[in-house]
Amino acid sequence: MLGGQPLSIEFGAATNISFTACDVEGLPLRHSLPTARDGLPDPRRFSAELRNDTTGDSLEVPVDSPAGGRYIAVVTPGRLGIFSLQLRLGQTASSQLSATPAQGELLVEVVCPAGLVADPAARICTCDRGYTPKSADVVADGCVACAAGSFKPELGPAGCEPCEPGTAQPATAGVACDVCLAGTFQPERGRLSCDICGPRTNSTAPYTECDICEAGRYRTSVLVTPNAESCRSCPAGVDCPYGSTILPALFLKPGTWRLSEGARSVALCKASTNGTSPCVGGPLVGGYCREGHVGPLCEVCSEEHFYFDWWEAECKRCPAGERYLLTYALLLGLPALFCGALVLAHRRFPRVQAAWRRSKAVLDARNAEAKLKLLIGFVQVVSVIGPTYSITLPSIYRVVLQALEVFYFDFVGELVVPTECLGGYASYLLAKAISPFVLLVAAVLAYTVVNLRRAHPGRWELRKSTQSAAPPPGRGGGQRGRRVVREIAAAICRSAFNIRVNPIGMSALPLALWVGIIFCVSVSASTFNGLHCRRFLDDSDTYIYICICIDR
Numbered sequence: 001m002l003g004g005q006p007l008s009i010e011f012g013a014a015t016n017i018s019f020t021a022c023d024v025e026g027l028p029l030r031h032s033l034p035t036a037r038d039g040l041p042d043p044r045r046f047s048a049e050l051r052n053d054t055t056g057d058s059l060e061v062p063v064d065s066p067a068g069g070r071y072i073a074v075v076t077p078g079r080l081g082i083f084s085l086q087l088r089l090g091q092t093a094s095s096q097l098s099a100t101p102a103q104g105e106l107l108v109e110v111v112c113p114a115g116l117v118a119d120p121a122a123r124i125c126t127c128d129r130g131y132t133p134k135s136a137d138v139v140a141d142g143c144v145a146c147a148a149g150s151f152k153p154e155l156g157p158a159g160c161e162p163c164e165p166g167t168a169q170p171a172t173a174g175v176a177c178d179v180c181l182a183g184t185f186q187p188e189r190g191r192l193s194c195d196i197c198g199p200r201t202n203s204t205a206p207y208t209e210c211d212i213c214e215a216g217r218y219r220t221s222v223l224v225t226p227n228a229e230s231c232r233s234c235p236a237g238v239d240c241p242y243g244s245t246i247l248p249a250l251f252l253k254p255g256t257w258r259l260s261e262g263a264r265s266v267a268l269c270k271a272s273t274n275g276t277s278p279c280v281g282g283p284l285v286g287g288y289c290r291e292g293h294v295g296p297l298c299e300v301c302s303e304e305h306f307y308f309d310w311w312e313a314e315c316k317r318c319p320a321g322e323r324y325l326l327t328y329a330l331l332l333g334l335p336a337l338f339c340g341a342l343v344l345a346h347r348r349f350p351r352v353q354a355a356w357r358r359s360k361a362v363l364d365a366r367n368a369e370a371k372l373k374l375l376i377g378f379v380q381v382v383s384v385i386g387p388t389y390s391i392t393l394p395s396i397y398r399v400v401l402q403a404l405e406v407f408y409f410d411f412v413g414e415l416v417v418p419t420e421c422l423g424g425y426a427s428y429l430l431a432k433a434i435s436p437f438v439l440l441v442a443a444v445l446a447y448t449v450v451n452l453r454r455a456h457p458g459r460w461e462l463r464k465s466t467q468s469a470a471p472p473p474g475r476g477g478g479q480r481g482r483r484v485v486r487e488i489a490a491a492i493c494r495s496a497f498n499i500r501v502n503p504i505g506m507s508a509l510p511l512a513l514w515v516g517i518i519f520c521v522s523v524s525a526s527t528f529n530g531l532h533c534r535r536f537l538d539d540s541d542t543y544i545y546i547c548i549c550i551d552r
Contacts, residue, residue, distance in 0.1 A: 007106075010113040011080055011125040012140055017073045017106070019087065048073040050083045050108065055123075061085065077110040080123045084108070115142045119155050127152075130173035132159050145173035149190040162190035166206040180207035182242065183214075200231040204243060213245040220247045220264075237266040244283070252281035257288045257297050269297045272313040290314075307418035318421035373517055380521035432526050436519035440512055 009015040048061035057079050064072045075085065085106040112118050112125035116139065119126045127133055127143035130152050135141045139157050146152050146160035151174040163169050166185070167177035170192045180186050180194035185203045197203055197210035200217055213219050213231035218240050224230050226245075234240040237256035244251055248261035255277040258266050261284040269279035278290050278298035289298035292306070292315050299308045301315035309316045345352040363369065383401055419428040 008109045008111050009075060009077060011077055011110050011116070013113065014074055014076045017075055017085065017108075019071050019073065045089075046071055047088050049086050049088070050075060050077065051086060052079070052081050052083050055079075055081065057081070057083070059083075063087075075108065077108075078124075080110050080112070080118055080125065082107060082109050117155065126156050129153060129155060129175040133157050148172050148174070149192050151175060151177050164189060165208045168193050179205075182207075185209050199228045201226045201228075202242065202245070212243065213240070215242045215245070216240050218245045218247055218250060222246055235264055235266050237268065249283060251283060252279075252288055254281040255279055256281055259296075260284070267297060270299065270310065270313045272311065277313055278308075278315070301420060305421070307420035309418075318418065373514075377517050377521070380517070429526055432523050436515050436523065439519075440515050443512070443515070 007017075046063045046065075048063050050059040050061050051057070059078065061073050061075050064074065066072060073085065073087070077083065085108050087105075116125040117128040118124075126139050130146050131143040132146060132152055133139050133141060134144050136159075148171060149169055150160040150162050151169055152158065152160045153175050163177035163186075165187055167179050168186055168191045169177045178194075180203065182204070183197050183202055184194035185197060185207050186194045187208050194207070197214075200214055201210040202212050202214045203210045204212055210226060213226050216234055217231040218234055218238075219226055219230045219232070231245070234250070237253050239251040239253060241251060247264065252258065252266060255269050255271055256266050257269050257279045258264075269277045271277040278293040279288050280290050281288060287294070289295075292302055293308075294300050294302045301308055303315070305318045306315045307318055308314070347353075379401075419425055422428045422431060
């Protein structure tokens with residue numbers, strides 16, 4: 001029988017396992033069994049086999065007999081695991097010759113020697129990760145740790161590999177190389193550490209060089225080498241996050257706009273009272289404008305029949321024409337009703353007449369009308385200086401002008417009818433230029449009728465008898481109507497061309513002066529704006545001028 005307890009043996013090493021043969025009485029034999037004497041039919045010898053019934057592995061084990069009755073099984077395992085060492089008298093079970101049943105059995109656990117690790121897949125011992133054979137591809141000689149700057153990621157007899165550029169390994173027995181962090185770089189193989197980037201520069205994957213500027217700075221092009229001189233501070237209104245530090249890739253903050261990806265000049269867009277703006281910022285991909293907005297500062301509507309609302313800072317659909325008629329009716333009708341009420345009160349109520357005379361005397365004494373004309377003329381002129389001549393006024397002046405906006409009159413402007421809703425800038429200029437003449441003609445007509453009624457009250461009042469009497473057929477009514485039309489036409493001509501002779505024209509002259517004061521500046525400013533171009537800096541040397549298209 002085999003002697004001893006289950007034991008562990010090392011993988012790949014020859015291990016001697018001894019056993020003793022005994023007779024039927026249990027006494028050790030002093031000779032080798034069986035004896036090989038002539039004439040015996042079964043000259044058998046001991047044989048051994050190492051088996052693993054789970055995996056089916058089988059290994060024949062040689063048996064030697066150094067002395068009588070003593071035997072040695074020499075086991076050199078080639079697989080890891082738990083095996084059964086079986087002893088037979090005769091050949092092994094795998095042989096074609098018969099053999100006796102197993103005469104003894106011993107459990108053997110095959111383990112890896114110190115310095116080697118188990119490979120579960122191949123069930124062998126090999127070098128661990130981060131270790132390589134001492135001799136080339138010979139695991140039995142032992143393993144050594146990979147040197148610093150190299151690594152070995154897998155089990156096996158392979159050699160260590162140097163770290164690639166952009167990585168480093170400062171320790172021995174490395175299983176992987178450390179990737180350089182942002183702000184460091186590594187241009188060579190087999191390095192122990194990463195180098196720090198120079199001032200104002202940074203690095204990106206694969207971290208083989210410092211190829212970008214640090215966050216908060218930018219360079220004009222990828223063709224420009226990033227360094228302390230070429231990496232400039234980000235313009236106002238622009239974010240320069242990590243990885244977006246070249247001029248075309250700058251991130252604009254919401255509410256800002258620039259002409260192109262090569263422009264360094266960033267402009268502020270208009271914003272509504274709640275802070276919304278047509279400019280969404282970001283990269284140039286898809287533009288800096290909100291949907292439905294295009295053009296400079298995103299103030300042009302991309303769809304027809306839309307206009308840019310300056311107060312809401314967004315494009316809106318043009319209202320129906322009835323809204324504009326109602327607006328003009330309110331703008332012109334309310335003042336007319338107010339003036340009519342004053343005239344009626346002046347004629348009917350003596351107290352109103354007395355108050356009017358006293359007020360007029362006080363205003364005339366202080367020359368209030370002339371001062372009011374000067375104030376309105378001043379506000380009309382100063383209000384359009386900034387947008388017309390591209391002058392940036394100090395903040396204190398802007399505050400004062402905002403307070404005086406009540407004295408700025410523009411009946412054909414963005415507040416009443418947006419330019420886009422009039423059919424274009426040419427239609428806008430035409431309407432604005434004609435409006436003062438229409439108002440002036442209406443004023444002359446009104447003054448003419450009023451003065452005719454004062455000069456010839458009998459001709460304008462029909463007596464009851466005349467109203468009741470029917471005119472002769474084909475004559476009376478038509479003649480009277482033609483006479484009235486002729487008198488009105490003559491009065492208009494005298495008012496317009498003979499103001500020295502007829503005081504009617506002199507009475508219309510003050511209103512004509514008021515119309516000129518109110519409209520002259522706004523019409524002139526709109527005409528200048530048609531020739532006005534906005535300048536945008538495209539790059540360091542190029543300016544782009546964007547002008548209003550008057551043809552539309």
